[in-house]
Amino acid sequence: MTGDATPVLDRDTAEPHPDWGPFGAPLFDGPQARALSRVGVIDIGSNSVRLVVFDGAARSPAYFFNEKILCGLGAGFAETGRLNPDGRARALIALKRFAALALGMDVSPLLTVATAAVRDAEDGGEFRAQVEAETGLHMIVVDGEEEARLSAQGVLLGWPGAQGLICDIGGSSMELAKLEGEGRVGRCETSDLGPLKLMGIKGGKKAVRAHIKDRIGQLASDFGDRPERLFLVGGSWRAIARIDMERRGYPLKVLHEYRMTPRAIMETIKYIEQTDTDTLRAQTGTSEARMRLVPLASEVLRVLVRSFKPREVAISSYGIREGLLYEQMNDELRRRDPLIEAARHAEAQNARLPGFGRALYKFVEPLFASARPERKRLVRAACLLHDVSWRAHPDYRAEVCFDNATRANLGGMTHAERVFLGLALLHRYKSSRSGTNFNTELLNLLPETDVIQAEILGRAMRFGAMFALDRPTDHGRLKLFPKKKLLRLHLLTASGCDLFGEVAEARFQALAGAIGVEGVVIRDV
Structure with missing residues (x-):
């Protein structure tokens, strides 16, 4: 929480309340906040395609609608350089449904954003044109640094004034961004450390681990200072956090703001390595498609924590979709x-x-x-x-x-x-x-x-x-x-x-x- 709003007059006494700060006049019922009601975001990722419709208090929106299809657009990209044909067909069907749903819910604006799979694929532009022709959705393809910045803004939606490093892992890429406090986003970087990309590396586990170590070593050198807190964004990180909760017997099954120590993460990664994936799925309710990515995501997390040495790791359920909502807020609402x-x-x-x-x-x-x-x-x-x-x-x-x-x-x-x-x-x-x-x-x-x-x-x-x-x-x-x-x-x-x-x-x-x-x-x- 940062900053106080301009003091407002009490409706009964007409006296100013300078000491109430953010507790004073609510912005959720102001014209600028009302303009953010029923905002929809379609997020076309390498692993999933999701429609989220926000409503309620703009600064802390509720999820009026939230649906995800695990299409696997980025599956097999390392071998072909193209979108997965089955994933592409499934994504198009999902996008047609989402466009119809958004129309029925009177969503405005509706933002459609694509990330690593579409931006890197040979046929990404062709897919984008097909989507627009068949659904009317105008797809914005963001580059890696912009994806990192938007994910960081999503974290700021839940943690105003947060400081540290955010790490957003998708199917085909992993982004890092520095949160400098007071709502500022600093350095942003992208990498090819998404599990679907790592699956295409030849040479077995040894080659994959060497690749992860090399890439994260360079990122650690680029970002420099040890972060006080590492914020993890993305479905694979959340799946690992659910496993950590089960392993520890943690009583509150809320992923957002779940905290882990580096030591606990290492113990959970070891637990993942020693436990059958069907058992992990049964314990956590994780889908088969998501669980398939967890072992490689765990390898990335192991090296990430050892290289950056954060004092604490926190899970954020807010990411690029919430970052797009935050992007539309003025400074007063953000504060x-x-x-x-x-x-x-x-x-x-x-x-x-x-x-x-x-x-x-x-x-x-x-x-x-x-x-x-x-x-x-x-x-x-x-x-x-x-x-x-x-x-x-x-x-x-x-x-x-x-x-x-x-x-x-x-x-x-x-x-x-x-x-x-x-x-x-x-x-x-x-x-x-x-x-x-x-x-x-x-x-x-x-x-x-x-x-x-x-x-x-x-x-x-x-x-x-x-x-x-x-x-x-x-x-x-x-x-x-x-x-x-x-x-x-x-x-x-x-x-x-x-x-x-x-x-x-x-x-x-x-x-x-x-x-x-x-x-x-x-x-x-």
Whole structure:
């Protein structure tokens, strides 16, 4: 998250809110963001052809439609120099379907992009002309450096301000790009290290490994500095990450923002080498076509990690398609926090009282006055999301809240932050976790202190949301004195005293108990 937007006026008081930054006016309902609704991208890669249609909050878009066909356009390219005939036929059928679907969904704009297979093949231009003639799709063929830049922008969609090195592996190529912070993309390079290309190297495993080592050695020399973090983009990397999750028994099956250490990667590569591919497929649900590429992708990853020596490796589900969406955003929209924008959009679409989330945050914020900015950001998101699942059955509402937060397709959150947010929303609707059917192993992703803080936040929202339905700070103020082990509620108006009924008092005392302090009510009227 980088930068703050221009302060905006509160709709009720007409007072500026310079301290709210990205939490102020939502851009998802502005004209520039509305212009990005129902944006479609057709990505014609060496292994797959995919249509994605984005919708929702532009800065953190939902996947309105997402379909992939593993066509294998680049299969056999090393021997023939041409697109695979069967893959070409299958891709054309898929593109005809995608063009018809986009028309039916009123997608505008619809961007069609082709990468390594089409740009390198002898008959790439012929295929491009055929596609346009038979489908009406105008195909843009991007070069390797541009592909790297767009993939880097896709990473920035999920990690604003990210720094490190992105590595996007496709069927026929592998791209690297440097993220320099503050949304800047630096050096971009491409290579022939896609698994489909590597399959065509003669001389067996020894020759393939020598080729990989030579190419990555040159790339490491070109990029120089050791990256703090390596961001992996592409289906083959995600397949390896799924195997790593299974090997480790990792409890949260969300690939985006999944972190691995270099040591864990080496252990997983060894596990892949020693395990039958059918077993790996059964464990992870990976397709046969994708699993066929995993062993060679593993060889590339082994050398990549040893050569660049990143301190941490992270999986990004966002790549060139999301990078094309990011390309269309202005700087103000790019600076927005994707989590907050998505939460604002969810509140506007689904909450009983849209706009109340900000008032609730103002009410509970004194409990987190000394918290770090990244924690306050999660508190803000939780307050916005506190009521978006109200339509769920009351017996399952707490579980639905937890599942929505931990499994949602959102950027801008680590796995630990997902669990923190989910736990806070669970306690918004249920005071105790006992009898709640959720994977308790997920709590192992949080230190015990964060589990306690999430419960405190949930209980604070549980109290604040029922204390007053409109601007609770007009009627009462919370003050926490940690050293005195005291939580005070100052009731400021006669209405506030009326609102503080029996249930409200019980929830206030439950909040004080969760903090481990005495709860005292002061009537300042």
